[in-house]
Amino acid sequence: MSNDPQTLASDAALHFLLSRRSRPAKTLIAPAPTREELMPLLTAAARTPDHGKLEPWRFVVIEKAAMPRLAELTQHCGARLGKSQEDIAKARSQFDLGHLAVVVVEVQKESAKIPAIEQSYSAGAVCLSLLNAALAAGWGANWLSGWASHDPEFCQDAFGLQAQERVAGIVHIATQGAKPPERPRPDLSTMTTWVDK
Known part of the structure; x- marks a missing residue:
């Protein structure tokens, strides 16, 4: 197999990433993915950077x-x-209106080599990978959290989290309803530094 960048390029994947747009959770409608339809999305999400394979x-x-x-x-x-x-009304609306959601739970693991923050980054990467996998598969999706998801008592009662666990994100997935308008994007010229020597 060639390692030539031209051989490995995927124009469709790059076009998707350059044009991807989350769908507000309140605009998602039934149906949501079945368990069978969800599994490939979870599989894609799990193919994420994971230093030390923790x-x-x-x-x-x-x-x-x-x-x-x-x-x-x-x-x-x-x-x-x-x-x-x-x-309270705003926070509970994601569940009042929700059809299906995946809670990505960060599970901190003891490691002499892998800092805790790298484990947090990996969990965040899972959230984004799941979001993009759902959008690429044609579903509407949105990554939420909210103050309740940072409360240990709520997380234990709602999701069965343990002491070393916390919510990295809640990704809602269902059928796209109204398509949202494009939103302003960052001006890369103000936030990109080129180092050439």
């Missing part, structure tokens, strides 16, 4: 029937934390 992440799949319970847990969490009704 696999410092796992998946929790939230199906439609679980959404009302998570919405209520968000309500209780917000009241416990003293959040406003507006903040």
